[in-house]
Amino acid sequence: MAEGIKDKVVILGMGCSKFGERWESSPSDLMVEAFEECIADAGIEKDQIEAAWFGAGIDSFNVGASAMPLSIALRLNYIPVTKVENMCATGTEAFRGAVYAVASGACDIALALGVEKLKDTGYGGLPQRSRGVENDMYWPNLSAPGAFAQLATGYQAKHKLNKHDLKRAMAHVSVKSHANGTKNPKAHLQREITHEQAMNAPFIAEPIGLFDCCGVSDGSACAIVTTPEIAKSLGKENLVSVKALQLAVSNGTEASHESWDGSYLKTTRIASQRAYNEAGIKNPKKEISMTEVHDCFSITELVTMEDLQLAEEGKAIKDVLDGTFDADGSNPCQIDGGLKCFGHPIGASGLRMIYENYLQFQGRAGARQLTDLRLGLNHNLGGFPHQNICSISIIGPYG
Amino acid sequence: MIGITAYGAYYPRGRLSKKAIGDANAWFDAGLTALAKGERAFCNWDEDSITMGIEAAQDCLRSLQSPDLCTLYFASTTFPFLDRQNSVVVSEALNLDSGVRTMDIAASQRAGTSALIALLEAGHSKPGLLVASEHRKAKAGSRSEMLWGDGAAAVTVGPDNVLAEFIAAETAAVDFVDHYRGEDSSFDYDWEERWIRDEGFMKIVPSVIDSLLSKANVKASDIAHFVIPTEQVRTPAALAKKLGIAADAIIDNGVALLGVAGAAQPLLLLVSALEKASPGEIILITGFGQGCDAILLRATQALNTYQPARGYSGAAGDRREETNYNKFMSFNNLVQRDIGKRGEADKQTFLSGYNRRKDLLTGFIGGKCRKCGTVQIPREKYCVNPDCHALDSQDDHQFSAEMGTVKTWTADRLTFDWNPPAYFGMVQFDNGAKLMMDFTEVEEGNIDSGSKVSFHFRIKQFDTQRGFRKYFWKAVISE
Numbered sequence: 001m002a003e004g005i006k007d008k009v010v011i012l013g014m015g016c017s018k019f020g021e022r023w024e025s026s027p028s029d030l031m032v033e034a035f036e037e038c039i040a041d042a043g044i045e046k047d048q049i050e051a052a053w054f055g056a057g058i059d060s061f062n063v064g065a066s067a068m069p070l071s072i073a074l075r076l077n078y079i080p081v082t083k084v085e086n087m088c089a090t091g092t093e094a095f096r097g098a099v100y101a102v103a104s105g106a107c108d109i110a111l112a113l114g115v116e117k118l119k120d121t122g123y124g125g126l127p128q129r130s131r132g133v134e135n136d137m138y139w140p141n142l143s144a145p146g147a148f149a150q151l152a153t154g155y156q157a158k159h160k161l162n163k164h165d166l167k168r169a170m171a172h173v174s175v176k177s178h179a180n181g182t183k184n185p186k187a188h189l190q191r192e193i194t195h196e197q198a199m200n201a202p203f204i205a206e207p208i209g210l211f212d213c214c215g216v217s218d219g220s221a222c223a224i225v226t227t228p229e230i231a232k233s234l235g236k237e238n239l240v241s242v243k244a245l246q247l248a249v250s251n252g253t254e255a256s257h258e259s260w261d262g263s264y265l266k267t268t269r270i271a272s273q274r275a276y277n278e279a280g281i282k283n284p285k286k287e288i289s290m291t292e293v294h295d296c297f298s299i300t301e302l303v304t305m306e307d308l309q310l311a312e313e314g315k316a317i318k319d320v321l322d323g324t325f326d327a328d329g330s331n332p333c334q335i336d337g338g339l340k341c342f343g344h345p346i347g348a349s350g351l352r353m354i355y356e357n358y359l360q361f362q363g364r365a366g367a368r369q370l371t372d373l374r375l376g377l378n379h380n381l382g383g384f385p386h387q388n389i390c391s392i393s394i395i396g397p398y399g
Numbered sequence: 400m401i402g403i404t405a406y407g408a409y410y411p412r413g414r415l416s417k418k419a420i421g422d423a424n425a426w427f428d429a430g431l432t433a434l435a436k437g438e439r440a441f442c443n444w445d446e447d448s449i450t451m452g453i454e455a456a457q458d459c460l461r462s463l464q465s466p467d468l469c470t471l472y473f474a475s476t477t478f479p480f481l482d483r484q485n486s487v488v489v490s491e492a493l494n495l496d497s498g499v500r501t502m503d504i505a506a507s508q509r510a511g512t513s514a515l516i517a518l519l520e521a522g523h524s525k526p527g528l529l530v531a532s533e534h535r536k537a538k539a540g541s542r543s544e545m546l547w548g549d550g551a552a553a554v555t556v557g558p559d560n561v562l563a564e565f566i567a568a569e570t571a572a573v574d575f576v577d578h579y580r581g582e583d584s585s586f587d588y589d590w591e592e593r594w595i596r597d598e599g600f601m602k603i604v605p606s607v608i609d610s611l612l613s614k615a616n617v618k619a620s621d622i623a624h625f626v627i628p629t630e631q632v633r634t635p636a637a638l639a640k641k642l643g644i645a646a647d648a649i650i651d652n653g654v655a656l657l658g659v660a661g662a663a664q665p666l667l668l669l670v671s672a673l674e675k676a677s678p679g680e681i682i683l684i685t686g687f688g689q690g691c692d693a694i695l696l697r698a699t700q701a702l703n704t705y706q707p708a709r710g711y712s713g714a715a716g717d718r719r720e721e722t723n724y725n726k727f728m729s730f731n732n733l734v735q736r737d738i739g740k741r742g743e744a745d746k747q748t749f750l751s752g753y754n755r756r757k758d759l760l761t762g763f764i765g766g767k768c769r770k771c772g773t774v775q776i777p778r779e780k781y782c783v784n785p786d787c788h789a790l791d792s793q794d795d796h797q798f799s800a801e802m803g804t805v806k807t808w809t810a811d812r813l814t815f816d817w818n819p820p821a822y823f824g825m826v827q828f829d830n831g832a833k834l835m836m837d838f839t840e841v842e843e844g845n846i847d848s849g850s851k852v853s854f855h856f857r858i859k860q861f862d863t864q865r866g867f868r869k870y871f872w873k874a875v876i877s878e
Contacts, residue, residue: 141815141837156848262825
């Protein structure tokens with residue numbers, strides 16, 4: 001029986017670029033910005049990195065194919081670099097590669113870096129792109145908001161909800177994240193919004209309005225990981241370790257079989273339960289102190305709270321409106337602003353979430369510092385509600 | 400006995416208010432004001448002669464007792480493809496056997512009647528299907544834009560359960576150029592209406608009909624239903640009078656409310672006549688274009704018990720008013736619209752990939768697992784049932800006649816669509832399968848989780864760069 005990843009790997013250093021519309025910055029500029037912070041934090045030399053995992057979500061509008069863009073941007077010393085892509089779960093996927101490499105003993109120190117340059121398309125929202133030769137012939141030409149709007153209609157139908165009540169809770173999710181974003185100097189959006197603004201914004205894809213959508217940003221984030229022993233030997237204290245790393249990938253059941261009703265994310269339920277088992281978590285509500293979830297849209301965050309067992313099924317609206325997930329609530333969500341306001345450079349997002357966990361556990365989160373932290377959970381969702389990849393990472397103090 | 404054994408019709412639901420055409424164009428041609436009453440049928444952006452033809456054929460075949468066909472003829476002057484047999488697309492969408500003989504018949508307003516004569520005179524022992532469909536493009540602000548409409552009709556011709564028996568047919572092939580469209584033109588070029596009436600209709604048609612009646616030993620006064628397709632409103636009555644046919648026998652061309660549907664018009668009016676006819680009554684159908692076809696049919700007792708699915712009156716009555724002339728212009732590519740950068744994405748169809756999935760894309764065929772009975776679409780190698788996952792266990796299962804329910808949906812205003820917002824969602828089929836698919840013909844407020852849907856063959860995307868168009872099935876809210 002496999003033991004899992006718990007406490008086998010610690011974070012030696014992390015870095016994250018400013019997210020936003022970085023018109024002046026190339027993907028290389030963003031990578032270097034994140035990496036320079038990270039390596040300084042790690043306190044090692046670049047040549048001590050033995051292997052790297054590079055995450056980039058959308059090749060055609062970003063850096064192009066292969067792992068070379070990372071090696072070239074950082075002038076790595078001909079070390080093995082692996083390119084990973086798993087839609088919006090790409091950042092966590094890069095992290096998983098580096099962590100597994102260290103845990104396996106194949107290398108002592110590994111790098112994970114994610115980058116995305118989304119603002120070279122010439123229009124708002126995610127780039128329009130092919131979904132594959134055959135899929136393009138029959139899939140609806142759905143945008144991300146169009147796909148996730150259906151989570152709202154599915155959730156609403158399942159729980160027989162009033163459209164207005166659901167929208168009010170969705171608005172609360174966004175208002176909360178905007179408030180959190182004001183305390184994060186690296187966030188793309190650092191401006192508060194009102195409940196009325198969120199409620200009355202024009203529809204992008206009914207019932208998702210403008211303020212229900214996350215930012216589409218340029219940015220990069222990275223981590224250097226190693227074993228606890230090496231970190232200690234380098235004089236590191238307050239070690240932050242990996243407690244669980246899980247991934248669940250749809251196999252077509254949700255899209256094609258009647259057993260899924262469209263009101264929840266099957267992969268999130270599966271991956272999070274596996275992660276709780278891996279981390280030894282029995283009561284997520286009590287043991288998880290903070291979450292960074294894939295709030296690509298407000299409805300995603302709301303439903304994810306239930307799928308992570310942080311709210312009872314069908315009851316997330318009440319918990320959201322009661323402030324359970326606000327900065328001062330019992331289980332703060334998106335304390336850094338989330339995808340909503342920190343922004344969503346696809347390949348970097350998973351690492352950005354871990355970055356916030358890392359800062360929080362090291363007491364370096366500044367104005368948004370939380371207290372009494374036990375464990376942090378990060379959740380990425382790549383794809384659409386009916387067909388997706390879910391990654392979960394759980395981070396906490398070593399030991 | 401040989402004759403018509405089933406019929407079907409289709410008009411696109413869109414009805415453009417002619418006042419909207421008049422309001423937009425009378426500044427240039429004040430004469431249009433006189434025509435600016437009523438409405439005309441027009442294709443949605445995702446409809447063309449193929450999709451309408453399939454709708455009409457489905458309507459026809461739904462009422463046919465034995466759908467074992469020998470031929471499929473498809474008549475139109477507005478085929479989407481000049482070199483890719485359009486009738487084969489129709490045949491595959493209808494899931495007909497590949498041994499059914501297919502043929503496109505084009506290039507004349509009497510393409511429909513000529514094809515009908517060919518079928519009636521062929522003497523096949525099995526029914527043949529004739530589909531006629533027309534999506535004529537008229538210049539903005541033209542009289543044709545006011546008078547024409549889009550539509551399709553279908554009939555089967557065979558020896559069993561005949562609704563209208565073939566008596567005789569006659570043709571005059573005369574190169575009378577009332578209008579034409581050359582290979583490099585998008586639009587027809589026509590001549591003066593009065594000349595067409597006096598030298599065309601009033602001279603060519605009577606001689607053919609006289610000859611036909613004489614040959615069949617039928618008196619003009621015996622004609623109970625007279626089909627004379629034309630947008631010239633007074634010409635049918637003038638012809639009836641000249642021939643001695645009763646004025647009340649004329650089948651209305653529907654110029655005021657539907658528009659004249661080119662090569663499909665004679666068959667649409669034939670369907671209308673069959674809905675009105677009583678056993679024993681004689682129907683005279685003509686088609687005018689480079690001469691004239693004339694066909695005599697006699698209604699049989701079988702009409703009394705025949706149950707059409709939708710038919711002419713059903714198609715004519717299923718309508719959605721449109722008062723936005725700009726939308727009509729866009730749908731017919733009469734204006735260069737800024738479609739935004741999302742619309743610029745390459746729409747190339749990779750033909751080898753298309754060919755692999757043609758059963759899904761054209762036939763709307765999924766699978767049914769022999770092991771667990773789960774119906775699914777698309778069909779993959781392993782069964783989708785989480786408790787089964789059997790390999791290569793699925794038989795073909797047709798989805799086109801299924802009904803379904805909307806599980807989830809949205810109106811997407813971000814993605815590119817020719818008629819935004821783009822409606823799509825998860826459809827639960829009554830057979831248990833599920834598919835994320837496009838909706839079409841959605842009117843704001845008429846879609847919700849739980850809405851019932853039926854499935855329709857429509858254009859999915861245009862590849863304007865390469866002159867190709869993709870088709871797939873879409874869900875339509877059923878009343």
